[in-house]
Amino acid sequence: MFCLFSFKTACSQEVSDSSKFYKVETVDGNEYVGHIIIMNSDYIRLKTANLGEITINQKDVTKLSVISKERVSGGGVSYGELHSSRYFTTSNGYGLKKGSGYYQNMWIFYNQFGYGFTDNFSISAGVVPLFLFAGASSPVWITPKVSIPLKKDKVNLGAGILVASVLGEDNEAFGYGYGVITFGSGQKNLSIGLGYGYYGNSWSDRPTISLCFKIPAGKRGYVMAENYFLPIDDERVMLSLIGGRSLIRKVALDYGLVIPVVSGMEQFVAIPWLGVTIPLGED
Template sequence: MKSGFFFFAFLFLGLLILPFTVTIAQEVQDEILTYRIKTKDGNEFIGQIILEDEEKIVLETEKFGEISIRKSDIQSRTLLSSSQVVNGQLWFENPQATRYFFSPNGYGIKPGETYYQNVWVFFNQFTFGITENFSFSAGMVPLFLFAGAPTPVWLNPKFSIPVVKDKYNVGAGALLGTVIGGGGAFGVLYGVNTIGNRDKNFTLGLGWGFSDGRIASSPTVSLSGMVRTGPKGYFLTENYIISTGFDTFGLLSLGGRRLISNVGLDYGLIIPIMTLGDGFFFAVPWLGFTVPIGKK
């Protein structure tokens, strides 16, 4: 009976996300070279360079039309991607486009980039971009601060492969952990398929958990989505069907990501599905942030 409930719950989520995936698959964006020009007097302009010589550049902007800027007055010139500029307005870059709340998608971070993620103070994780297709994370829950309690630590190597650039990516990796001061090895082997770009995507994943040399006979299924809602916001959902071998239950989550300068603030609710069948409902709040600390 519960299995049927889980099936229809995930079917509903799939139908909810389907319009976004259809839109994603149909989007074709032309590459337009758009720049952000910062001048030494503190002004900032966004537009396309239509003329450049040794002394000046002429910028075509959405707000001011054509403006001429002397090169001696320019503090910096940054090339922006087409997704960063909407109707002449700068949309902040997603500081954690490779993950939802926690689970990864098929995208990877760029070589040399690093970001730090914290959830409810105790969960700490750093992610490093090594190559265009490989990254790894290292994390810890520092319980040793409480009278030397056993402390979980983990590594997470991940490969990301663009099948169709900015439209379809696949990824594979492993979360490899242990508990310092007690307990053995644990982790997850996983693969993900992501449809869409870094601002609007949908991911189907499969993961096999293991502990003390034993691996799960049934995979955990994940269904996640991310949709940009404006210059500084995202809608996030991350959902699981988990089989323990004895029972099957689900986790649903809904929330968002708010961009504050270059920091991402994640918030939402996690809802265990198994409690619904017992006539009892509760939700666990999620609160975390992500800070990029590597080169851009």
């Protein structure tokens, strides 16, 4: 906004820029995306994919920003990239961009924030605030993560550790360390992960293996799944979370079913899943 104001007041010279994509936000809440044909102190003439050339009065513009070509979809802005580092509950090999973040809520009680300190390092932290109910013990956790692009937008490697505790209980820290490799772009990918749980100084001797994927379904939706193969005694246990993601502007609405599969299980069980993620710090 400051840059836009500075431009307006500095000169009235007409400027054109057809090499970049711009997003113009207006006072009525609309967004327009395209190449700038003419911009001066009175108006912006924008060449859009769907509407052709349009003229927007400068007094109606609230924000003008440059966006990457990858985020232009169907003549508008795709916000799927803002959620490219996560599935339902777990992350993939991609990381948050520097200065960006998110707030995630699942079934009201689960709350988590994440922030990218660099393009390769982020930290998320969360709480289930049961202390609001008669001071009940409340789980808290923090998860630092590093992300390394092995081949840009095709192969990414991620690693992190979740450190958790329960406020109000006299217990040792617990959690898990993990590594994950992701094949594909941030919008369409497959991830294979390996993790070891721990409690105090004791680590599990067998890993949990994860297999997750995300596939676009329409302009504003995805089909997603998380599958975990758990090392529980001599049982063969798989925990699956299968469902989808719908984008409502920048906000991601996740929904699905949690399906446990245990050897010898005689009854089908499916638990509803609902979550919402709000991106922070990005257009």
